[in-house]
Amino acid sequence: MAAKDSNTKSFVLRIDADTMEAIEKWAADEFRSTNGQLQWIIAEALRRNGRKPKAKNKTTKGENNGL
DSSP states (O other): OOOTTTTOOOOOOOHHHHHHHHHHHHHHTTTHHHHHHHHHHHHHHHHHOOOOOOOOOOOOOOOOOOO
């Protein structure tokens, strides 16, 4: 079993069959998994609407942060 990213949350999504079929086809066209396609769609919608959270600064202790 693959290791899970500690920041990834799982949830159940109910979606109608026609929409799911369209997402699966779109994912295949883009060489993504269905899950990956859904993550991309959500991230893109958040970005386009100015709602994507800012990335956390991942500097390590002792770095000068480019100063």
